[in-house]
Amino acid sequence: MLEDRMGAPGFWDDANAARKTIDRTNVIKKKIGPLQELESRAGDFDGLIDLAKEAGDMDTWREVDQEHTKLENDVSAFELSQLLSGPFDRGNAFITIHSGAGGTEACDWADMLMRMYQRWCQRRGYKVELIDHESGDDVGTRSATLEIIGENAFGFLQTERGVHRLVRISPFDAAKKRHTSFASIDVTPDSEEEIDIVVRDEDLRVDTYRAGGKGGQNVNKV
Numbered sequence: 001m002l003e004d005r006m007g008a009p010g011f012w013d014d015a016n017a018a019r020k021t022i023d024r025t026n027v028i029k030k031k032i033g034p035l036q037e038l039e040s041r042a043g044d045f046d047g048l049i050d051l052a053k054e055a056g057d058m059d060t061w062r063e064v065d066q067e068h069t070k071l072e073n074d075v076s077a078f079e080l081s082q083l084l085s086g087p088f089d090r091g092n093a094f095i096t097i098h099s100g101a102g103g104t105e106a107c108d109w110a111d112m113l114m115r116m117y118q119r120w121c122q123r124r125g126y127k128v129e130l131i132d133h134e135s136g137d138d139v140g141t142r143s144a145t146l147e148i149i150g151e152n153a154f155g156f157l158q159t160e161r162g163v164h165r166l167v168r169i170s171p172f173d174a175a176k177k178r179h180t181s182f183a184s185i186d187v188t189p190d191s192e193e194e195i196d197i198v199v200r201d202e203d204l205r206v207d208t209y210r211a212g213g214k215g216g217q218n219v220n221k222v
Contacts, residue, residue, distance in 0.1 A: 034078055041071055080152075088189030089155030095146045099136065100163065100182030105173075107136030109166045109181040114144045117157075126150030139172075147190070154189045161187050 012018050045067055052060040084090065095117055099110035114130075121128040132145040148157065163184050170179040 034081070038071075038075060038078060041074075045071055084152050084155030086155065086158075088191055089158075090152055091154050092150065092190035093148045093154035093157050094131075094188045094190060095148060095157060095160070096186040096188070097141065097144045097146075098184045098186075099140070099142050100184055102179060102181035104136060104138045104140065105166075105170050105179045106181040106183060107138070107140030107142055108172070109140070109164075110142070110144070110183040111136075111140035112166075113164060113183055113185070114141055114146065117146060117148075117160075121146075121148055121150070121153075124150065124156075126153055149190075154187065157187045160185050 045064075048060075048064055048067060052064050097110050097114050097117075099106040102109065118128050118130075127149040129147045129149070130144065131147050132143070134142040134144070136142045148154075163182055166181045166183075167178065169176050173179065
């Protein structure tokens, strides 16, 4: 129907509307094209099975098995592409980790999460770079930012957003008590588009540390 509209007289009378129609048509074709190809291959696969039944030889059945594996993998990839269909899903991502309530235990938990994401990226063949890191007072990580480079990185990781909780017997507690620790995870896409960022006062955190200099004065760090 869109193609009929594109071929109608006067289509280019409104150039802006014409470009929008063309863009929409291309988007639809991009989504439908792979599905139509899979449907065609599925029909060919049925024909290959019939041929194998008639031939009755192992070589043809091996070809059936190979084509089945390829078709199954391509269907899975297509299903995944439909799930990861957001504007930034196929791009790179940034993961920011902040330790929450729990002191040393929380910093250790944040560090565990950071290493977990790094190993996950390595297993998937993604490139991961530690672009910012603040250590805890004793052990672990107070905050860290990772850049994840690879196809669908943001699509896979965006659901990690939120507060992650760990309940365990703390190795840092001589009394061996159970501790609950928290760490917050934020995942943002690596986008070249201009984004308006609004920083609210309640989103700022001010940490105060005792200076080690001769004056002994406090130093504010933001």
